[in-house]
Amino acid sequence: MSAIxxxxxxxxxxxxxxxxxxxxxxxxxxxxRNEVVGLLGDNGAGxxxxxxxxxxxxxxxxxxxLRDGRPATIRSRKDSELLGIETIYQDSALVGxxxxxxxxxxxxxLTRGPGLLDMHAMNAIVMDQLVNTVRIAGIDxxxxxxxxxxxxxxxxxxxxxxxxFKTAMLLLDEPTSALSVRETDKLLAHLGELKAxxxxxxxxxxxxYHAYESCDRFVVLSRGRVIRSLSREETxxxxxxDIIVKH
Amino acid sequence: MxxxxxxxxxxxxxxxxxxxxxxxxxxxxxxxxxFLLFQLLCVGGALLFPDSFRxxxxxxxxxLQRAIPVIGIVALGVGLLxxxxxxxxxxxxxxxxxxYSMALLYAAGVSPVAALLxxxxxxxxxxIVNGLVTxxxxxxxxxxxxxxxLLVRGLVRWLSEAGAVSFRPGGAFASIFTGSIFxxxxxxxxxxxxxxVAALLxHRSRLGNHMFLVGGSERTARAVGIHTHRVKxxxxxxxxxxxxxxxxxxxxxxxxxTPAQGIGMELRAIAVCVIGGLFLSGxxxxxxxxxxxxxxxxxxxxxxxxxxxxxxxxxxxxxxxLVVAVIANTALARRSAR
Numbered sequence: 206m207s208a209i210x211x212x213x214x215x216x217x218x219x220x221x222x223x224x225x226x227x228x229x230x231x232x233x234x235x236x237x238r239n240e241v242v243g244l245l246g247d248n249g250a251g252x253x254x255x256x257x258x259x260x261x262x263x264x265x266x267x268x269x270x271l272r273d274g275r276p277a278t279i280r281s282r283k284d285s286e287l288l289g290i291e292t293i294y295q296d297s298a299l300v301g302x303x304x305x306x307x308x309x310x311x312x313x314x315l316t317r318g319p320g321l322l323d324m325h326a327m328n329a330i331v332m333d334q335l336v337n338t339v340r341i342a343g344i345d346x347x348x349x350x351x352x353x354x355x356x357x358x359x360x361x362x363x364x365x366x367x368x369x370f371k372t373a374m375l376l377l378d379e380p381t382s383a384l385s386v387r388e389t390d391k392l393l394a395h396l397g398e399l400k401a402x403x404x405x406x407x408x409x410x411x412x413x414y415h416a417y418e419s420c421d422r423f424v425v426l427s428r429g430r431v432i433r434s435l436s437r438e439e440t441x442x443x444x445x446x447d448i449i450v451k452h
Numbered sequence: 453m454x455x456x457x458x459x460x461x462x463x464x465x466x467x468x469x470x471x472x473x474x475x476x477x478x479x480x481x482x483x484x485x486x487f488l489l490f491q492l493l494c495v496g497g498a499l500l501f502p503d504s505f506r507x508x509x510x511x512x513x514x515x516l517q518r519a520i521p522v523i524g525i526v527a528l529g530v531g532l533l534x535x536x537x538x539x540x541x542x543x544x545x546x547x548x549x550x551x552y553s554m555a556l557l558y559a560a561g562v563s564p565v566a567a568l569l570x571x572x573x574x575x576x577x578x579x580i581v582n583g584l585v586t587x588x589x590x591x592x593x594x595x596x597x598x599x600x601x602l603l604v605r606g607l608v609r610w611l612s613e614a615g616a617v618s619f620r621p622g623g624a625f626a627s628i629f630t631g632s633i634f635x636x637x638x639x640x641x642x643x644x645x646x647x648x649v650a651a652l653l654x655h656r657s658r659l660g661n662h663m664f665l666v667g668g669s670e671r672t673a674r675a676v677g678i679h680t681h682r683v684k685x686x687x688x689x690x691x692x693x694x695x696x697x698x699x700x701x702x703x704x705x706x707x708x709x710t711p712a713q714g715i716g717m718e719l720r721a722i723a724v725c726v727i728g729g730l731f732l733s734g735x736x737x738x739x740x741x742x743x744x745x746x747x748x749x750x751x752x753x754x755x756x757x758x759x760x761x762x763x764x765x766x767x768x769x770x771x772x773x774l775v776v777a778v779i780a781n782t783a784l785a786r787r788s789a790r
Contacts, residue, residue, distance in 0.1 A: 260675075262675065281677070282674070282675065282676065282677035283677050286677055292675070294675065298672065298675070298676075299672065300664075300665045300668035300669045300672050300673065300735065301668060301669070302664070302667075302668035302669075302731075302735035302736050303664050303665055303668050303735065307661055307664060307665065308665075310661070311661070311662075311665050311673070311676045311678065312662070312665075312673075312676045312677045312678045314658045314661055316658060320657060320658065321652065321656045321657060322656050322657060322658065322660075322661065324656070
């Protein structure tokens with residue numbers, strides 16, 4: 206990692222309060238290009254709040270955000286989308302009762318003529334992405350309802366969507382919690398491939414082994430503060446565990 | 453359990469066309485089959501016993517064609533809203549109000565076309581108010597629209613105290629809604645046209661895609677950047693618009709507005725949607741299902757009347773069909789989810 210490059214996304218002095226509860230206090234967070242950062246910490250440390258601020262679901266009480274060194278404002282999902290930030294939640298990334306295609310293009314539908322959906326083009330793109338980007342089998346039609354897919358297949362659809370829409374940075378909030386061991390392996394492999402393609406990722410997890418396997422750097426939060434930032438070379442799973450437990 | 457590309461052959465990755473088996477798994481397929489079966493039985497019975505079962509007489513066919521569109525158009529609006537995940541109980545009241553609005557405006561000297569546009573606007577405005585109250589306050593639409601149902605019903609009562617109102621425009625305006633071409637009633641043509649528009653809107657437009665997603669999971673829809681509140685308010689407006697359209701269609705045929713007309717219509721419209729394969733939980737359904745649902749509901753009533761069954765059988769049969777349809781749809785959804 207070269208330290209002189211400007212970060213892809215930088216959050217400075219971020220605080221967020223919900224009434225009297227201070228979820229984040231003066232938090233600093235940055236992520237560079239081609240970097241996978243593990244966001245660690247116990248329950249209630251403020252990891253999800255930080256992700257929500259980056260994805261535009263929540264707006265910070267104070268602090269500012271820089272994208273490639275330029276000030277940016279993220280007030281909505283649309284804002285974060287324009288900055289190339291895509292969030293993959295553990296359960297809420299896709300609508301179960303809708304088809305893969307309708308989910309893939311949710312909010313970004315392709316139309317032709319008088320505003321009608323271009324079903325043919327969208328179906329072709331979905332199948333192409335599923336087959337060539339995430340290389341997932343067992344899905345033979347874009348009309349399949351998402352609720353019939355396994356957890357791993359759903360993650361794959363969400364990742365294929367992120368890749369197709371030229372995401373610069375993925376936010377993965379507990380992505381492995383609902384996956385089988387084999388599906389988790391596949392997901393971690395995808396993260397590696399995405400990094401090779403120039404996509405950065407923030408990976409939130411409770412599983413330090415998953416984090417250690419796939420992340421370049423670790424940021425540890427405790428009670429709304431960023432307490433440590435360590436690169437993979439200078440730490441170990443045991444040390445990370447000790448830091449989280451002791452604070 | 454997922455298989456991955458490394459251990460499957462390439463042919464399994466190719467997209468396939470939709471097969472018949474997949475079509476039959478759609479909830480709407482079972483209701484279409486039921487409808488066809490029922491239709492065959494009725495036509496067969498009418499051919500075998502033309503004197504005792506007058507299903508195919510011109511007057512009965514015309515009656516069906518005039519009766520189905522009224523509830524059918526209301527159900528189109530209610531159904532789109534149901535797919536978006538909300539209910540509208542005020543449609544019956546709006547339907548009745550539309551009749552009064554047409555009659556009173558016409559009596560006041562407003563031209564029928566202007567009265568029509570004003571009446572449709574009233575329906576849209578009531579729908580928008582229903583929508584805004586629901587999304588801004590976060591109360592269930594069941595309650596919000598129950599309030600507006602009673603409120604509008606009260607307004608209709610007040611209007612009706614001034615005396616009976618009639619709406620009998622002559623010439624072109626009346627024939628557009630009450631005429632017939634080659635034995636097909638104008639009302640039925642309107643229904644088919646509106647169903648076509650609704651199908652394009654729901655299945656082939658961006659708004660329709662958002663309706664499905666908002667109805668399926670509002671939280672996820674918001675997370676992917678869809679303006680869920682706007683989608684819902686538009687769906688409410690369409691529901692109000694459809695109810696007003698049905699009211700106009702009805703008053704042009706009947707000619708006189710009475711305050712009790714639309715009572716119970718909201719639940720019948722929901723019943724039509726449920727028979728047609730829509731889910732009360734939202735996020736699923738087809739316009740074809742709504743159309744078939746409306747046809748089945750009226751055919752059952754019509755057949756019972758033709759068989760001279762006592763009146764209470766109507767409710768019993770409609771109730772039974774409703775419950776059987778929901779059980780069948782839920783079972784189908786569970787099977788296809790496997």
